[in-house]
Amino acid sequence: MSGHTLDRATIAADFPFLTRRIDGERVVYLDSANSSQKPRQVIDAMSSFAATSYAPINRSAYRMAAEATEAYEGARAKVARFINAPSADEVVFTKNATESLNLVAGSWGRANLRAGDVVVLTHMEHHANIVPWHQLAAERGIELRWIPLTPTGELDLTDLPRLLDGAKALSFTAMSNVLGTITPVAHLCRAAHDAGALAVVDACQYVPHNVTDVQAWDADLVAFSSHKMLGPTGIGVLWGRAELLDAMPPFLGGGNMISDVRLDGFTCAPVPAKFEAGTPPIIEAIGLGAAIDYLESFGMAEVRRHEAELTRYALDTLTERFGDDLTIHGPRNVEIRGGVLSFAFRDLHPHDVSQVLDERNVCVRAGHHCAKPLMRVLGVGATARASFYVYNDTADVDALADALDSATDIFGF
Amino acid sequence: MSGHTLDRATIAADFPFLTRRIDGERVVYLDSANSSQKPRQVIDAMSSFAATSYAPINRSAYRMAAEATEAYEGARAKVARFINAPSADEVVFTKNATESLNLVAGSWGRANLRAGDVVVLTHMEHHANIVPWHQLAAERGIELRWIPLTPTGELDLTDLPRLLDGAKALSFTAMSNVLGTITPVAHLCRAAHDAGALAVVDACQYVPHNVTDVQAWDADLVAFSSHKMLGPTGIGVLWGRAELLDAMPPFLGGGNMISDVRLDGFTCAPVPAKFEAGTPPIIEAIGLGAAIDYLESFGMAEVRRHEAELTRYALDTLTERFGDDLTIHGPRNVEIRGGVLSFAFRDLHPHDVSQVLDERNVCVRAGHHCAKPLMRVLGVGATARASFYVYNDTADVDALADALDSATDIFGF
Amino acid sequence: MPGLEDLYREIILDHYRSPRNRGELPTPPAIMAEGHNPLCGDEITVYLQVDEGRVTDVKISGQGCSISQSSASMMTQAVIGKTVPEVRAIVRRFKGMMSIEDGDGDASADDTAVSLGDLEALQGVVKFPVRIKCATLAWNTLLQALDESA
Amino acid sequence: MPGLEDLYREIILDHYRSPRNRGELPTPPAIMAEGHNPLCGDEITVYLQVDEGRVTDVKISGQGCSISQSSASMMTQAVIGKTVPEVRAIVRRFKGMMSIEDGDGDASADDTAVSLGDLEALQGVVKFPVRIKCATLAWNTLLQALDESA
Ligand SMILES: Cc1ncc(COP(=O)(O)O)c(C=O)c1O
Ligand SMILES: Cc1ncc(COP(=O)(O)O)c(C=O)c1O
Secondary structure, three states: OOOOOHHHHHHHHHHHHHOOEEEEEEOEEEEEOOOOOHHHHHHHHHHHHHOOOOOOOOOOOOOOHHHHHHHHHHHHHHHHHHHHOOHHHOHHHHHHHHHHHHHHHHHHHHHHOOOEEEEEEEEEHHHHOOOHHHHHHHHHOOEEEEOEOOOOOOOOOOOOHHHHHOOEEEEEEOOOOOOOOOOOOHHHHHHHOOOEEEEEEEOOOOOOOOOOOOHHHOOOEEEEOOOOOOOOOOOOEEOOHHHHHOOOOOOOOOOEEEEEEEEOOEOOOOOHHHHHHOOOHHHHHHHHHHHHHHHHHHHHHHHHHHHHHHHHHHHHHHHHHHHHHEEEEOOOEEEEOEEEEEEOOOOOHHHHHHHHHHHOOOOOOOOOOOOOOHHHHHHOOOOOEEEOOOOOHHHHHHHHHHHHHHHHHHHHO | OOOOOHHHHHHHHHHHHHOOOEOEEEOOOOOOOOOOOHHHHHHHHHHHHHHHOOOOOOOOOOOOHHHHHHHHHHHHHHHHHHHOOHHHEEEEEEEOOHHHHHHHHHHHHHOOOOOEEEEEEEEOHHHHOHHHHHHHHHHHHOOOEOOOOOOOOOOOOHHHHOOOOOOOOEEEEEEEEOOOOEEEEHHHHHHHHOOOOEEEEEEOOOOOOOOOHHHHHOOEEEEEEEEOOOEEEEEEEEEEEEHHHHOOOOOOOOOOOOOEEEEEEEEHHHHHOHHHOOOOOOHHHHHHHHHHHHHHHHHHHHHHHHHHHHHHHHHHHOOOOHHEEEEOOOOOHHHOOOOOOEEEOOOOHHHHHHHHHHHOOOOOEEEEEOHHHHHHHHHOOOOEEEEEEEEOHHHHHHHHHHHHHHHHHOOOO | OOOOHHHOOOHHHHHHHOOOOEEEOOOOEEEEEEEEOOOOOOOEEEEEEOOOOOEEEEEEEEEHHHHHHHHHHHHHHOOOOHHHHHHHHHHHHHHHHHOOOOOHHHHHHHHHOOOHHHHHHHHHHHHOHHHHHHHHHHHHHHHHHHHHOO | OOOOOHHOOOHHHHHOOOHHHHHOOOOOOOEEEEEEEOOOOOEEEEEEEEEEOEEEEEEEEOOOOOOHHHHHHHHHHOOOOOOOOHHHHHHHHHHHHHOOOEEEEEEEOOHHHHHHHHHHHHHHHHOOOHHHHHHHHHHHHHHHHHHHHH
């Protein structure tokens, strides 16, 4: 399927949001690290499925239900292939990456961690990979340790052996949603395993933008969300090694995840059903499957190439045009950086920056990006963040720079 | 908005699935208690939002994000109005009713129940309102008590005071998804409160088909799902009284549900955000809002009238045509029965019944309907179940009866 | 869409109406295993008597649809009197007919030599993917019992 | 879409550039309250000194955008020297201007008599709904402090 080159002229027709006008002008969408826009192919796949092929899955035996079940399981198989999982049964559909990570803490964590046990996180984690562990810490008295950062926004692994010493799990992001930093996932998984710890990867920012191979990583559990990878909201993924998922107790309880229910107890269905209580996001799975098909029409290597190039262009352009007036957080080396640029502009508050940019239809996120501990490490309350995806090009970066210029007028530097 | 009469000729154009042909014949969809079909209005609202109005909510400040946030909150307000909740802030979006009920057991239950505490359920509960309590029982040693059934499939309330004596919660269905029985919700809420117990209502089968007034019920917590009420998959609702939700600890942890996160802990956002960790089902909320608009174009009293009439017709027709060959479970009185008909046909296994019906494009569910304890009470392994919604009419009941006739040929009675 | 006549062959309906080897065996010495089909609520109990590496008796109890009941009934006829390895080969062969690849060992060349006899009548189930779980329920439960007997 | 000039009035930028009453007060006797704007990460600390039913001093620390900082700065000027009931009336009036209905008591007729002075410049924020939370952050935090002082 792969081979198309990513080039806005060619794919423009796929993204209806590019036709959106506000005050007569096009929208420069630079908030894909938050959530991505959706191509026609995804929207249409969902609409047409919902229109004439919709049926409940797993529970009914008539043909429409069997076909819907097949479509849903087909999406699972696509996800498995997309991340090179050994088996589709290792792919659990959740509501978002946040639920996936809560499942890890709530199921694996509750079953395996006792007071004093150590879980290692990093200073660049998203709240989704912090709060569930805090909740477990409050309930169980586990200890959290933190991998710090280098001045360039990479993980500082100097102390890794000591941090991992005696740890039961290392849970870390494959790519920072603030700094853009791509972390050495395979290296960290091996270090975790060498220390006897589980390796949990928050791949929310990685899977949408890179070739993902969970086996090459040798990870144990990997979480990500559909809505950041051209797919719909309402569905996320937890991949896990089969033996591990088999051994984990269920998380949410209800229909579909059981083998038997009696007045005095229940027994679980095998994975992945065990972790999919209730009616799953059926239409959303179809959408996620279509998003994967769409991404694979370019190939993830091409997606990565496109974004690395754009990131390079953005780093160069912004530095050239604004010099010291603009501080970009995170590594300059695009080899280890995804298409996420958090920046500070002059002494303007990011919220004001984003307001001024919005006046020019340039959409960036301003805030703590669900990474308050990282904000404190960076010594800021918030940042403005521009992030790229397949539909962005250099014209968007130029629009961002032009819009930043206009801030000067308003705040009168 | 209300006032249209429900009549398939008028609304046929709204439901694309009615144009679906299998083997050249139309589909007789009688599985709405499992999951409903979706009208054009819902599909289009989602598509057009996803196409040109999609943006992340709550986290970004640019106009598209502000508008998306407003649309999402608008859906919350619609849900609140639809069930007569005092405030939209009392409406929590979950992934499905199952998550809603897990939230109740996991948050309220964990915070308030200790070993030996009693939770009262009924023999007609769906697994979604059993398994989470079993999980809590395994974790905490709480005791479950069960309200039994009368021979006609109603709740047997003879022993209610004794069952509720000392109980901390009564969690029960407003309408059985197997028997169709509509339970006396307000009466049960009052009985629970008189006993000092919390009243939790599984309204999954009730809200889509009836006028719902959570204040008239005087319920404490109410759960239901979008996909059973013409809306999309991937979104459910938990309504709760404000003071109760305020007092409950968070359930899933992550972005959006926090006020602050530090290395050593976190503080929660106010409700409803406290219970909506991670990126919520944004596009799905738009769809649910559109489903409510659509239902309100008839008014829920009309929906109920239509279904009661159809249920009456079905009870009469099937009894007339099959006599003792067909056993219908649940009450005959349509005043206390929704449009759900579980039946046994001769000595055929329900799975075979549904297979034969499917040959005629009549879609019914065969199985335990996620109510295994109820199956054991009924003394059966499974039932076949036909269920109705706005798009069904008497021709569908006739098609069901005709298809049942054909079973005779195949199994040679 | 294949017709129902592919599914409901006469021999299947015969085993459904008059299931062979229904009942229970005392445990021990027999081994008991329970299986559930979460889709349709079927429950089956397989009693397995193994003596000196040979399946000397099998009994089935529980309830189920025509496909699961007839499959169980035919299964008992196919395996009683066979050695454990022979039984495992039959199971593999049957699952192969149901298009199920088994994780626990590839179908050996020998398996193709195994004759399924009446069971071939269940071939038509493959065209009704939802019913495959019905057809294989007894077999998976038998496997559980075999594993416990090992 | 209203223009940015409705938002960034000169007087707002002035308070942003030169915030009044920044700093801290010793606690006790002062009361401290912290507020967060989860959207943008702003954090504000309000120090409140109440003596004999009168707000005698207010200091603000923390960080925030032009709207939250200027609103806090103007707030301090508006409330210092006022009695607690007067301060509550000002808060209600300000929130009313921000189109926020307050649960804790209806705006009394008196409130409309309260003058907001410079604060009127924040009127334009209403047209930018996302920024209302910025404008009201200091005020909600002040309310917390007032509640604790009661
Ligand atoms: C009575 C009842 N409760 C709970 C549920 C669970 O709903 P969901 O699967 O949408 O979570 C259902 C539907 O399956 C139901 O009928
Ligand atoms: C690194 C990272 N982890 C986790 C999440 C949470 O994802 P979601 O909100 O889809 O659950 C996000 C996105 O917000 C993220 O960027």
